[in-house]
Amino acid sequence: MAFFSSINADDVRVSSPDGNLVVTVNIRNGVPSYSATLFNKPVIEQSALGLKTSVGNFTCSLQLLDHKTEAVHNKYQMRGTKASGNDYEANRLTLNFRDRDGLGFGIIFQVSNNDIAFRYAIPRQKYSGKEFKRALIYHEASAFNFPQGTTTFLSPQIGPETGWEQTKPSYEEEYSADAPMTAKSRYDHGYIFPALFHLPNSSNSTNSSNSPNSPNSKNLWVLVSETGVGGNYCGSHLSDYQKGRGYTIAYPDKGENNGFGSEYPAIPLPGETPWRTITVGNSLKPIVETTISYDIVSPRYQASTDYKPGRYTWSWLIGQDNSINYDDQVRFIDLASAMGFEYCLVDNWWDQQIGRTRIAELSKYAQSKGVSLLMWYNSNGFWNDAPQTPRDCMNTAIAREREMKWLQSIGVKGIKVDFFGGDKQQTMQLYEDILSDANRYGLQVVFHGCTMPRGWERMYPNFVASEAVLASENVFFGEGAAIREPFDLTLHPFCRNATASMDWGGIIMNKYMSTDNKSRHRRHTTDIFELASGITMQTSVQCVAMQPNNLKELPQFEMDFLRQLPTTWEETRFIDGYPGKYVVLARKATNGNWYIAGLNAEKTPITLTIDIFGFGDKLSKVLTDNKKGQPQKSALKRDKNGKTKVTIQPNGGLVIY
Numbered sequence: 001m002a003f004f005s006s007i008n009a010d011d012v013r014v015s016s017p018d019g020n021l022v023v024t025v026n027i028r029n030g031v032p033s034y035s036a037t038l039f040n041k042p043v044i045e046q047s048a049l050g051l052k053t054s055v056g057n058f059t060c061s062l063q064l065l066d067h068k069t070e071a072v073h074n075k076y077q078m079r080g081t082k083a084s085g086n087d088y089e090a091n092r093l094t095l096n097f098r099d100r101d102g103l104g105f106g107i108i109f110q111v112s113n114n115d116i117a118f119r120y121a122i123p124r125q126k127y128s129g130k131e132f133k134r135a136l137i138y139h140e141a142s143a144f145n146f147p148q149g150t151t152t153f154l155s156p157q158i159g160p161e162t163g164w165e166q167t168k169p170s171y172e173e174e175y176s177a178d179a180p181m182t183a184k185s186r187y188d189h190g191y192i193f194p195a196l197f198h199l200p201n202s203s204n205s206t207n208s209s210n211s212p213n214s215p216n217s218k219n220l221w222v223l224v225s226e227t228g229v230g231g232n233y234c235g236s237h238l239s240d241y242q243k244g245r246g247y248t249i250a251y252p253d254k255g256e257n258n259g260f261g262s263e264y265p266a267i268p269l270p271g272e273t274p275w276r277t278i279t280v281g282n283s284l285k286p287i288v289e290t291t292i293s294y295d296i297v298s299p300r301y302q303a304s305t306d307y308k309p310g311r312y313t314w315s316w317l318i319g320q321d322n323s324i325n326y327d328d329q330v331r332f333i334d335l336a337s338a339m340g341f342e343y344c345l346v347d348n349w350w351d352q353q354i355g356r357t358r359i360a361e362l363s364k365y366a367q368s369k370g371v372s373l374l375m376w377y378n379s380n381g382f383w384n385d386a387p388q389t390p391r392d393c394m395n396t397a398i399a400r401e402r403e404m405k406w407l408q409s410i411g412v413k414g415i416k417v418d419f420f421g422g423d424k425q426q427t428m429q430l431y432e433d434i435l436s437d438a439n440r441y442g443l444q445v446v447f448h449g450c451t452m453p454r455g456w457e458r459m460y461p462n463f464v465a466s467e468a469v470l471a472s473e474n475v476f477f478g479e480g481a482a483i484r485e486p487f488d489l490t491l492h493p494f495c496r497n498a499t500a501s502m503d504w505g506g507i508i509m510n511k512y513m514s515t516d517n518k519s520r521h522r523r524h525t526t527d528i529f530e531l532a533s534g535i536t537m538q539t540s541v542q543c544v545a546m547q548p549n550n551l552k553e554l555p556q557f558e559m560d561f562l563r564q565l566p567t568t569w570e571e572t573r574f575i576d577g578y579p580g581k582y583v584v585l586a587r588k589a590t591n592g593n594w595y596i597a598g599l600n601a602e603k604t605p606i607t608l609t610i611d612i613f614g615f616g617d618k619l620s621k622v623l624t625d626n627k628k629g630q631p632q633k634s635a636l637k638r639d640k641n642g643k644t645k646v647t648i649q650p651n652g653g654l655v656i657y
Contacts (some may be wrong), residue, residue: 012067014093016113021280023111024050025095030061032097036116036280043199043222043280044116045105046204047143047246051120051273054136056127058105058120062097065104069093072110077309080568080590081457081501081540088112088295103127106161108272110296114286116278117227117296118142124269137265140236142276144224145246149167149200151178151493152331153579157189157237160255160422161280165385167419168190169256170449171468174484175491177580181241190239193452196287196495221286223279227293227455230300231432233274234265235423235451249276256422258383265425269302274454276497281310284494288574288585293499294458300432303461303507305442308413309540309568310342312374317476317506317545320513324353329362335548337369343541345374345416348388355384360410372413374446374541377403379430383421386449394434404441414444414464414541423451435460444541446503453500457540465501465539472506472545476513479521484653486525486601487580489533494579497538506545507534507562510555517549525651527558527631528623532653534565535597536585542567557633561623561655566591582606582648588616598646598654612656613642625652 011026023032036044050059072092077085090112097105106121122135155175162168171192176183178198185191199220224247229235238247254263268271275297279290313336315323323329329346336344344366350359363373378388381395393403394417407415417434421427431447438445439462447453448467456463470488474481489504496502507530514520523530534542544562551559566589575596577583584598594615600606605627612619622634622644629649636642636656648654 012064012095014069014091014109014110014111016087017091018113021111021113021116023093023109023116024108025093025109027064030063031059031268032062032324034109034118036278038220038282040278041220042147043220044278045145045147045246047145048141048248050141051105051137052139052141053122055122055132055140055269056101056103056105058097058099059141061100062105064401065096065098067093067095074295076458079309079460079461079540080570082569082572082588083291084568084570086291086295088291089382090115090633094573100125100650112292112295114279114281115290115292115295116280117275117292119275120273122267122269122271123394131265133269135267135269135271135645136262137273140249140273141275142249144238144278146181146197146222147200150181151198152181152183152354153177153196153198153491154179154185154191156186156191157347159189160253161258161384162655163185165387167384167386169422170420171452172470174470175488175495177491182243185240188226188240189253190237191247192237193236193350194223194495194499195247197222197224198392206462221281223287223290223495223498225277225293225454226274227277228274228297228459229428230456230459231425231429233428233456234263235428236427237423252423257424258421260382261424261425261426265616274605277559279293283579285574288493288498289572290498290570291345293455294366297455297459299461300459301404301439301461302441307444307462308342310540311339311544311562311565311567312336312343312345313341314347314506314543314545316345316347317472317508318510318513318547321349324349326358326362329354330365331548333362333366333369333371335546335551336371338551339544339546339559341544342372343374343413344371345376345543347376348378348418363410363412367411369654370412373417374414375407375444376416376418379417379420381421381503383427384419386419388418395430397433397437400434400437402438404443407443408441412443414446416446416448418446418447420451421447426450432460435463448503452496457501464541465503467503467505469496469502469504471504472508475508475523482521482524486599488535488600490570490577490583490601491580493536493577493585494581501539502537503539503543504533504537506543507531509546509550515547517547517553526625526629526649526653527554527582528625528655529599529653531558531561531623531652532597532599534562535587535595535655536583536599538569538572540568555631557623558631561657566593566595576608584610584654596654596656597646600650603650605650607645608648609643609645610656611643612638619656622646622655623653623655625649
């Protein structure tokens, strides 16, 4: 009785520095849970906490021993992927528990003005003469229970050994929009991170994002993800929704990675789990602008060199495997040089269709043109049946050492590694090992056929981006994806690209998905949509999937814009939009210049009045489409209040610079 009287202690609260976001942690009958409010409105209802481990079951029969609250202030700089850094301020709540056997366990919450992060801590400890120095985590009870009526923007997790050549899961399934929570996931494996939620009693008007950031707003949004996952843990995802419980953390399927390795993560003690993150706002502004993925992680190692951002050309998107030959790659190097781009990506089969000796010659030629090569690799291994070569170059430390030393010797500046095996801790360790080894040889890294990055832009200074999205190659493969492209690219700034860099794989400038630009299916977006996507899509090394024929086909002002397109940003600001319908963002490049970009996925034009007063006086040019979808350039006109009126055509775009 004495034990359980202390269990039923008063609720413990921690609030954001501005006091508007409040997290409440309580224990009822020994079971820990939490809830959260924004401006006194519920955003997370009572949701479970805790872990089941090889040390003990820390989901029930817990006694709160003590708790403390302290301020956290972390100012940092990083390569300007989405932002060049942040001055992160939060309040941290640390709660220490013990179970019936006296074993210790901790929960840590950090609450900043629009972000909640929490994780668990297990100390090294003794019980019955045994010292626990390590732990397997069998289950995480963490839940996210939203008010009834919440709608979702989610992408389903898919089972192992599925898809083309058994290469899935690879985070390449379609997102739904405004779906009910009660909808079952398509493959009965739950949903991937990040996950976006639109809470009830809020307006579904596409203009609702203009609501003021005030307690009177009814437009509540929540973005759930995780960060700080490297070789220290597995990647997690969300379960299907359970009424009264919400969504819970789910670990990888045991069949992932060809069945090799445990689906349970393992940690040394004392040890901590990765952070679960919850971004909340009464508009979409905090969702789009969040930097929580980077705020609460630290670099794992120092950069070995000054990694250069930039743009790259890529023959494979339109030319596919047949374009991986010496002469075609010379053409795309020449294209990159003519456009002032920094890189050219040579895709799969290069070791067979060009050969290593001629690749060295190609790299030398590229450098003579002011261009550096990026080289494609298969990650395998044994975890799927993807046949593309080069294989067996990235799967072991010995192979990587040999390969990366050679790449450095011929002047290659980056690698794209494809076809991974899932989210088990063993696979996450492979990502980290590739990044760490590549850093020794001055190589930047892009991952494809892969998981979502989880704080990696700050954790690993040579990490560029991951695909982890139904990307541009599908626009080539079929017209359905081409029709869907506007929906996808107006959705990702609010979810997938809000939490991590995304290698969509191409600002597509061909009208048709063919090398002659006359056959196969057509692109369904306007040229200005594609140009604007180079700003709304965020990655420090951006693919501009031009074709050599575009040099003679595109208007000069389009090529001029692409020649100066920045890829690293000091600051990102949300202006307007609704997921899957339209988006307007402003980004300040690390060179100090502001860019405003908009995309419209609707079937009708959208007319907006944008206040550009806060973006300096250098903005002078506007790129838009006319009613026929044809590109046009004009001078920026401001009224006396510093506002400009713009119209974005269906499947069209807007750029102000």
